[in-house]
Each structure stands twice: as C-alpha cells, then as structure tokens.
Amino acid sequence: MREAIKFIRWQTGSGEIRLGVCVCDDRAVPVDAVLPQVTSWEGVLAHCRGQGISVAEWADQILNDTPERVAVSRERLIAPVDVSELWAAGVTYELSRDAREAETISALNFYRKVYDADRPEIFFKCPGTRVVGPGAFVGLRRDATWHVPEPELTVILDDAGQVFGYTGGNDMTARDVEADNPLYLPQAKFFHHSAAIGPTLVLADTVDPYNLTITLDIWRRGGLHIRQTTSTRYLRRSIADLVSYMGRAWPLAPWTGLMTGTGIVPPDEFALEDGDEIDITIPEIGTLHNRARLITSDWAPVPGAIPRVLRIDPRDNVAVALGEIQKEQRITVGSVNMVSRDAIPFGHKIALEDIQAGDWIVKYGEHIGVASRPIAEGQHVHSHNVESQRGRGDLLVHQKGEQE
Template sequence: MRIIRYIGDDGAARLAAVTDEEQAFPLRSPDFMALVREADEAGITPLEAVRRQIAGAQPLPGDWRELNLLTPVDAPEVWAAGVTYERSKEARNEESKGAATGDETFYDKVYRAERPEIFFKSTSARTARPGTPVCIRSDSDWQVPEPELGIVLDRGGRILGYTVGNDMSCRDIEGENPLYLPQAKIWRRSCSIGPAIRLAETVPNPYDLTITCRIYRDGQLAVNESANTGQLRRKLDELASFLVRDNVVFDGTVLLTGTCIVPPDRFTLQPGDRIEIDISGIGTLINPVAAADAAIQD
C-alpha cells in the first residue's frame, strides 16, 4: 500500500491510498503524519488504518499518476547519508583525485567507520514535488542527480515508510574541497521526493529494491543505470539512529540513504533534461531540469 498527496479540484491538499492494482482511494486523513497518529491512537498499524478508511470506497477516476501530485509528506526537513555504497566511495575519490595517490582517503575511512556521514539536505520550501523542475547551480560545471531510497521517520526515528529521493549534487564543488559540501548539496530545488510513500509494513525486505535512473536529453535516453539496495553497506535503522541521536527530529522527516548510481564520463545535467528515478514497489519520481536562476513557479 502506498500513500500519495495531491491537489484536489478545490485547490486543497488531499491524501489517497494506492493499491498494488494501481487504484487510488481517497483518505479522510488530512496528511500522512495525521494518518500515522490516528493509527497509533487506535492501537493499529497505518496499513490497517488505511484499509478501514478505504473499505467500500470508490476509487478516484483515471490514473493516479496524472493527478497534480505533491510531495507525499510535507517533510519539514530532508537529511541525507553519504558514502553508504562502495560505488559512492569510489566516485567521491575520483572527483577529489584521492584515488590517484593510492593513500587511504577520508571517504575510505567514513565508508568503513562506525559513524556514518549524515548531512542536512533540504527543507520543504527547497524541495521540488513530482513533475516540477529540480535546479542546477550557476557556478558548477559537473552536476548529477543522486537516486536514493528515502526513509520517512517520526520524531523518534521510527521508519514509517519508504519513498524515492533525488539528492542533487555538484561533483566539482565537493571534489574541490569537502568543506564545500553544503554548497555542493544545498540550493534552490536541489532535492525532490515522491511520488508516493510505501508503508513500511508492506515492504518485506527493503534491502532488495531495484533503483533505476534514466535521464533524457532532447527526447533521447542519455543515461540508464540500475542498482539494488542490497549493495547498501549500512542498515536503515542504524542511519536513523544516528540522525536522532541528541538531535531534534520532526515528524515526517525524510532521510535519504545514499546512492550507488553515478552517471558516467563526467556527464553533467543541462536545463531541459528529464530525470526519472524508479524504485521497485514505490513508483517513478519524474522531474525536468532547470537553471537555479530561472523564474520557477510551482
């Protein structure tokens, strides 16, 4: 069972449940965290709460993917974990020229360390919803999407569900100096999440999800790469535990768990490109690409 959020005909945000048969049923709960709180108060799972709400209901007409989708949760904050896959470690070493020396780099060290790399990524105001543009910086010449599994958390770090995330990254800025990481990661619309949240209790094994990234340029497929979350070095609850440790975490926070898909040959995004990130069982997050200094209206 998946949860989506969309703009209704009256202009208000609505919540719906999407079944494995791709039928969408309207929910009474105003938002995802309200649904979770209602379930907790009733002593049932969010899945059971959804089942009770949609029992006997009529599905929404048409294809839910054609709705005016919002991010599935209005995430007050988005955080991200880095160097959680071996391919990510290799890419960070390549962009920083660290691999050329043959010496152990700090990327090598954090990959095997007990403490993961976790950094602040976005706020709801900076996060693009499905179908709207993500942006590229004006002062970077090497920018890529980073397709990632996102975990949706409550304030205590409980994993409530899974979503698709795009952790946009400037490889040249981070490669120049790791202290530039905030500028390499955070700018206007440098993040996108959606199109749905797969409820945690409906995912038998989150370490067996296929992630695919496709990038189209001028209507032609320019990048088509796939990976599996089984390649993730760390456990998801481990990452969540480090995020909430001595920290204030808000209900509905999303933690992106790292990428193992790196476009080849110094590929860089351009305005007009189209990014599609698919995770099996969750859905496909689609965003066009625009310049960060362009006039963007949502």
C-alpha cells in the same frame, strides 16, 4: 512479505491537498472519504492510534471496505509527505566511495575512511520547505558544470522518530563543487530545488528496504541518454544505524526525511543539462519524474552588483568590461580594487595599470598593439590611444614571403 501499501498526495483543481491509499498507479481511495476532513498524516496517525491498529492494518481495511476510488493524474501528484527536515547520508555504497575518491583531486582518503568508519557521513540536506515533489523542476547551479541526480531510497520517520515509510529521492549534487573541496559540500548539495522526493510513500512494514531495485533514466531531447540500475542490497549501512546516529545528535523532528546515499554514479563525462528529464524508479514506490532547469535567480536580482571586468590572462595590462561601467566607478579585477577614469562600454577594454606611450597593450597574454599616448590606470583603452602594429606590419608578411 505482504503487498506493499502505498500512499500518494495530490493537489486538486481547487488547490486542496488530499491524501490517498493507492489502489493502482493512478487510482486511490481518498483518506477523507473514510475520515472526513482528514488530509494529513497526523490525522491518520491519530486515528489509527485511537483505534489501536497499525496504519497498514487500517489502510488494508479501507482498501477493502471503501468503494470510492478517484483517478489521480500524474501531473497532480505532490511529495507524499511534508518532511520537516531532510537529511542525507553519503558514501554508503562502494560505487559511490570509488567515484567520490576518483573525482577529488586531494581527498586524503576521506571517502575511503568514511565508508569503513563506524560513524557514517550524515549531512543536513535542506529544510522540509525546500523539498520538491514529483513533476517539479530540479535546479542546476549556474556556477557549477557537473550536476548529477543521485537516486536514493529515502526514509521517512514519524513523530516518534520511528521508521514510518519509504519514498524515492533525488539528492541533486554538483560534483565539480564537491570535488573542488570537501568543505564545499553544503554548496554542492543544497541549492534551489536540489531535493525531490516521491512519488509515493510505501509503509515501512509492507516492504523490504534492503531488496529494492533503483533505476535511473535520463532523457535528453527525447532520447534515452543514461540508464543505470542498482539495488539497496548493496547499501552498506543499516537504516537503523543511520537513524540512530541522527538521534544521537538531538531529538528528531517529526517527519524527518533521510536520504540513504546513492549507489548510482553516471559516467564521468555525463553532466545534467537544462531540459534533461530524470526518472528515478523503484518499482514498489513508482517513478519520481523531474526535469532539470538552470537556476536563473529571477526570484531576486543580485542587489547593487558591481560591473565585472575580466582579465583574460595574468599578463594582461588591460581587462574587458562585462557590463556598462560608469566614470569614477569602483570596480574589482580579481583581488584588485580600482576606480574607472572613463565610462567603459560593454566589451571594451580598461587599463589595469599606467601604460606609457610606446608600451605594448597586452590582452590574451599577447600583444594587440602599442599605446599611442600615455594611458592611466582605469582609462578606456581603444582606437583613440592604441595603434595596431599590423597596420604596417602587413609589409612584414610580404617581406617574409619575398625572402623565400
């Protein structure tokens, strides 16, 4: 096999996007130095087709003939191609099959079956506009606790649905969401910045996709926390097979991306944390670097959010306000709707049912005092209508001590 031909794309200081053929890691021949105005893959393809040569042959030519080289710093790199749609395959490595099966409480052998079946697991990862490139942050859902990066060889198809090249990919996954119920797969896979690709695109006929080493490094607070390696030798399905299944469904959009599944699963006790640095390295392609960040949904405040109240234990007859509650406000406790009869400050308690004078107030599933007067559902429960039983109960402790 010849030496791999790699392309990168970068954004200049003035915001222009340029495409180039890599000479080495941080140097490239800009395509627009050879083909004025051409900064897109479409332009390159049109040119090569007009010349009747392959993109690889053309790239070889310009590497030899063009003296112009530009240095490209790592921070300027963007995804090497704008994919239209990103798809992904699952359970394509034995290790992935075993991990999925172990994490899922009631898998009914879904993962084992799909590993062995003719029909692969293929799912829509996200629209191309949602894919991020090298250096971007990758997201962590606030409603999940067990995120992992899935380092995957990612196939790029051209406008004819042919395999055009390969890049690195991070198929971010919320393991706890997927493990909870396989029907949650889209939520486990698709969230803000959940797909990253890059840093380079290596042309299809210049590399053997079944002999690539993939290394995952995760850095936490500056220290190497996880290092794992696999090889695409262990990919159970052929890329042609996966692509043909996609093509059965509908005409493939030009520049579709396909992540081919992960052969690396970090240990079960590992979960990505805000600030972790992720490096996915395929030597022929380079290192895809991203930093994990908690998604704070600051792009859109949740409209008209109802202040939450928390019932800590099912036995509790009071709940705690986790926001300021106005009087006569509609609130929801679990599946129960009710209306507040008082204003309830943050951290204070609200009655979940009518409580008679002398009844126990129950929080944490335990007695925290006794109602000193009747309390209606929705009323504020506090020192004005609750008495401690320990105020006098202190004596109990002493009596207990004296009996001994």
